[in-house]
Amino acid sequence: MIDLDLYSIQDFTTSQYVELLSIAKANYKFIGYLDINLGENFILWRHDCDYSLNRSLRLAQIENEQQVQSTYFLNPHCDFYNLLEKSQSQIIKNILELGHEIGLHFDAAYYNIQTEQELDELVLREANWLNDWFNVMPKVFSFHNPTEFLLSCERDTYGGLLNCYSKTFKSNISYCSDSNGYWRFRRLRDVLESATDPRLQVLTHPNWWQESPMPPRARIFRSVYGRAKYTMNWYDKGLQNCMRDNFAGSASNLIFLKQIDADLYHNYDYLWNRGMFQSLYIELYHLHQMQINQICKLKFLREWNVSLQVVNSLFVNDILTIDRWTLFQLVFNNSLEQICNVSENTCQEYIKVFNQLVNGYSSTSSTKLEEGCIYLCRIIENLANWGQAQDSIQYDGIIMYKLTNNDLDESLKLSEEAIQQFPNIAWNEFCQQIELKKKNRLLNSGS
Numbered sequence: 001m002i003d004l005d006l007y008s009i010q011d012f013t014t015s016q017y018v019e020l021l022s023i024a025k026a027n028y029k030f031i032g033y034l035d036i037n038l039g040e041n042f043i044l045w046r047h048d049c050d051y052s053l054n055r056s057l058r059l060a061q062i063e064n065e066q067q068v069q070s071t072y073f074l075n076p077h078c079d080f081y082n083l084l085e086k087s088q089s090q091i092i093k094n095i096l097e098l099g100h101e102i103g104l105h106f107d108a109a110y111y112n113i114q115t116e117q118e119l120d121e122l123v124l125r126e127a128n129w130l131n132d133w134f135n136v137m138p139k140v141f142s143f144h145n146p147t148e149f150l151l152s153c154e155r156d157t158y159g160g161l162l163n164c165y166s167k168t169f170k171s172n173i174s175y176c177s178d179s180n181g182y183w184r185f186r187r188l189r190d191v192l193e194s195a196t197d198p199r200l201q202v203l204t205h206p207n208w209w210q211e212s213p214m215p216p217r218a219r220i221f222r223s224v225y226g227r228a229k230y231t232m233n234w235y236d237k238g239l240q241n242c243m244r245d246n247f248a249g250s251a252s253n254l255i256f257l258k259q260i261d262a263d264l265y266h267n268y269d270y271l272w273n274r275g276m277f278q279s280l281y282i283e284l285y286h287l288h289q290m291q292i293n294q295i296c297k298l299k300f301l302r303e304w305n306v307s308l309q310v311v312n313s314l315f316v317n318d319i320l321t322i323d324r325w326t327l328f329q330l331v332f333n334n335s336l337e338q339i340c341n342v343s344e345n346t347c348q349e350y351i352k353v354f355n356q357l358v359n360g361y362s363s364t365s366s367t368k369l370e371e372g373c374i375y376l377c378r379i380i381e382n383l384a385n386w387g388q389a390q391d392s393i394q395y396d397g398i399i400m401y402k403l404t405n406n407d408l409d410e411s412l413k414l415s416e417e418a419i420q421q422f423p424n425i426a427w428n429e430f431c432q433q434i435e436l437k438k439k440n441r442l443l444n445s446g447s
């Protein structure tokens with residue numbers, strides 16, 4: 001068990017953030033960087049946007065609800081976002097509309113700065129960029145990953161912008177930061193509650209604040225892969241809008257899944273394009289097994305009116321002993337070979353591949369596995385279409401079936417009246433068949 005408390009992981013949620021703001025409001029006066037008066041007590045609330053503008057907007061909205069104004073420092077050379085991208089520049093406009101300020105988060109590593117004069121020129125140049133792009137001239141800047149040289153640049157201003165790392169700041173204004181997604185020095189809540197620092201600058205990086213607690217790397221993962229997913233969707237939409245072919249090679253066999261479960265599609269698409277066919281094959285195989293289970297369950301509940309309790313107990317205890325295709329045959333009196341348009345032999349061959357894979361004995365070539373993934377996609381898609389076309393269930397078996405209140409009512413009612421009405425004929429026959437299969441299996445294994 002990982003000790004989440006070690007890094008105060010529970011602190012970094014938006015609900016905790018709201019609490020921190022209210023403690024800060026109770027104990028401090030919030031001011032902007034242009035209103036600093038060192039004779040007074042105050043708090044400066046700053047965000048260095050290092051990883052995610054989407055998370056920045058989320059915090060900007062929370063602050064607006066809490067009637068707090070803060071300053072968002074933007075890095076034009078950021079590796080994690082692009083300020084000129086349409087969706088991202090819209091975020092900056094939204095943050096400004098919410099009443100917040102922007103500053104420059106200056107990434108000196110982009111240049112090879114040797115003198116304070118160069119620093120002057122480059123800070124001003126980048127501030128002018130932000131002014132051009134967002135029609136607001138930043139009045140303050142902070143260093144991104146400051147080096148020893150940058151920390152020795154202690155003048156109050158460079159390029160006409162206030163320096164958050166100046167001698168004046170360092171000597172007069174205390175500092176508390178969430179760098180790296182945990183508290184390296186003081187815990188912000190303790191600092192705000194004790195309120196012993198008369199003047200305080202709080203630095204948060206919006207990406208560290210998520211809806212639920214997670215380790216710092218998981219917070220970065222969420223932002224980076226969320227962006228990647230968005231970018232791939234953008235590519236697909238672009239071709240669709242222009243009515244151009246979107247040639248994905250054999251991975252196009254997955255496309256049916258996009259409409260049903262976009263997240264699942266995205267994960268499988270990733271495995272396919274990375275050529276990870278062993279993992280993909282196992283995933284698709286499991287998906288298909290689950291699909292049959294789900295479709296059969298719905299038939300029991302909806303058409304045969306079997307109680308949920310009884311259905312669940314069957315799946316836990318009895319059905320495990322027979323394979324899914326046989327189960328389907330017994331329940332629907334219809335063969336999956338026919339519905340999915342595959343031969344018994346092909347089917348057996350792919351079951352063998354799966355068993356070898358999970359037992360670690362597979363020497364199946366990557367090409368063969370890719371063919372297997374295509375085969376599995378085809379049968380999953382065919383079964384999904386078939387299930388949706390059945391009047392009694394209208395269900396693809398893939399999205400997790402959510403029981404309606406009606407189902408639950410029926411299920412409860414049936415439990416109460418179980419003695420009189422249950423089991424019904426179809427269910428009774430089905431259970432006998434299962435018993436028979438189990439017996440045959442035992443006989444065969446004993447001989």
Ligand SMILES: [Zn+2]
Nearest residue numbers: 048050144145
């Ligand atoms: Zn930074």
